[in-house]
Amino acid sequence: MTKDEIKSIVRETLIDLLCPGSLSQNAAEQWMGLDKAWTPLGYPSYQALHKDVKHGLFRQGKELRDRRKPGAKIARWQIDIIAAGRRLKQDPSKLRSV
DSSP, X not given: OOHHHHHHHHHHHHHHHHSTTOOOOOGXXXXXXXXXXXXXXXXXXXHHHHHHHXXXXXXXXXXXXXXXXXXXXXXXXXXXXXXXXXXXXXXGGGOOOO
């Protein structure tokens, strides 16, 4: 087994552990719109995930990014499902409020 094959296996295993229900994904696919990301992150609905985004659970520039077109007023949020999975697993008392 080569070093690259081992890295790939470890990465896929970490994705499966951190994001239950998600398929193994490459780096480009780890960013998803909220409308698709709520299921792999284990949320019961889109509204539940949007509520946590709105209340600042996820940090912009780390787990979250705004992909709106220039001049648009409505945000089009994308979330890094790997980083968000890690954030959800952290002890809530250790999270700093935004």
